Amino acid sequence: MAVPAALFALALVAAGCGSDPTQEEEAAASAPSPSSTVVVPESVEVSEQGTELGFGETATVVHEPTQNRGSVLELTVTAARKARLSDLSGYALDDRARASTPYYVEVSVANVGEDDLGRVPVPLWAVDGDDRLIQASGFTAGFEPCPSGPLPEPFGPGDSIETCLVYLLPDGGELAAVSYRPAQEFAPIVWEGEVAGPPARERRKRRRG
Numbered sequence: 001m002a003v004p005a006a007l008f009a010l011a012l013v014a015a016g017c018g019s020d021p022t023q024e025e026e027a028a029a030s031a032p033s034p035s036s037t038v039v040v041p042e043s044v045e046v047s048e049q050g051t052e053l054g055f056g057e058t059a060t061v062v063h064e065p066t067q068n069r070g071s072v073l074e075l076t077v078t079a080a081r082k083a084r085l086s087d088l089s090g091y092a093l094d095d096r097a098r099a100s101t102p103y104y105v106e107v108s109v110a111n112v113g114e115d116d117l118g119r120v121p122v123p124l125w126a127v128d129g130d131d132r133l134i135q136a137s138g139f140t141a142g143f144e145p146c147p148s149g150p151l152p153e154p155f156g157p158g159d160s161i162e163t164c165l166v167y168l169l170p171d172g173g174e175l176a177a178v179s180y181r182p183a184q185e186f187a188p189i190v191w192e193g194e195v196a197g198p199p200a201r202e203r204r205k206r207r208r209g
Contacts, residue, residue, distance in 0.1 A: 038062045038070040039114050046072070047189055055079055055193030060112065061180055065120045071113030071157070075124060077178045079106040081196035083166075087145055100168035103175045103195070104146040105136075110160035118153030122165060124180055127190065128173035133181065136165040 040046060040062065047059040055077050064070030083102040085093075109122055126134040136148055146164035155161070169175060175195050181188035 037068070038064055038072065040072055041112065041114065044072055044112050049189065050187035051189045053077075053189065053191045055191055057191070059180060059189045059191075061123075061182075061189065062113075063117070063120075063123050063182065065117070065123070069115065069117075071111055071115040071117050073117070073123070074108075074110040074112050074160075075122075075180060076108045077105060077124065077191035077193075078108060078162075079196070080104070080175060080178065080193065082175070082198050083145070084198050096170065097168055099172065100170050101172050101174070103167045103169060105165045105167060105175075105178055106162070107165060107178075108160065108162045109151065111155055111157055114157055116154050116156040117151055118155040119150050120155070121150045122163065123182060124165065124178055126167035126169060126175055127177040127179050128169050129176050130173065131176075132170070132173070133179065134167050134169055134173075137168055139166075 044060060046062055051059060053059060058074050058076040060072060060074050062070065063073050081104050083104050085098065085100070085102055087102065088097075103126060105124070105126065107122060107124060111117060121138075122136065124136070126136070128134060138150070139148055143166070146166045148164060148166040152159075152161060167175070176192070178191045179188045180190075
């Protein structure tokens with residue numbers, strides 16, 4: 001896969017609410033990279049850089065979101081579907097967000113390392129047809145169709161979660177893959193698969209007068 005041309009993160013802010021400062025600080029931390037300081041249990045085998053996977057397959061990665069804080073995660077992209085922008089009608093969207101295409105990506109994360117990663121954003125990025133990386137959008141309040149939040153606190157050894165991430169692809173882009181790429185020099189691990197369309201709209205029954 002080519003080097004992404006740019007990195008996009010479109011903010012979603014509920015009307016009258018601010019963004020989540022904890023999640024913003026984690027996401028804005030220095031670029032994470034695989035680190036020899038993270039202990040990999042003897043029973044765990046880390047996936048090779050450049051691994052290509054299908055939806056439902058698992059990658060095991062060393063993830064170090066900040067200096068001196070890291071663990072080993074099992075990441076599985078289980079499904080993806082195109083959504084409707086109308087799902088976000090309760091949120092204040094800027095012009096760029098209104099021109100985007102939303103996608104929901106279902107993932108599972110398990111901590112198989114030795115450190116806690118509570119409140120760390122799930123380290124997966126959407127990739128569009130132009131090889132651009134798109135960061136998942138976060139919510140300050142619950143978003144029932146797809147929560148799209150950080151890992152719970154705590155998220156220590158042995159913990160796991162099944163969650164959903166929202167990606168807003170700029171300029172009406174289409175989802176091509178989901179990627180784990182902690183640093184520019186890291187050959188990304190990617191998941192590809194069939195992306196479902198949005199659910200059919202329910203038709204309202206006409207009342208007979």
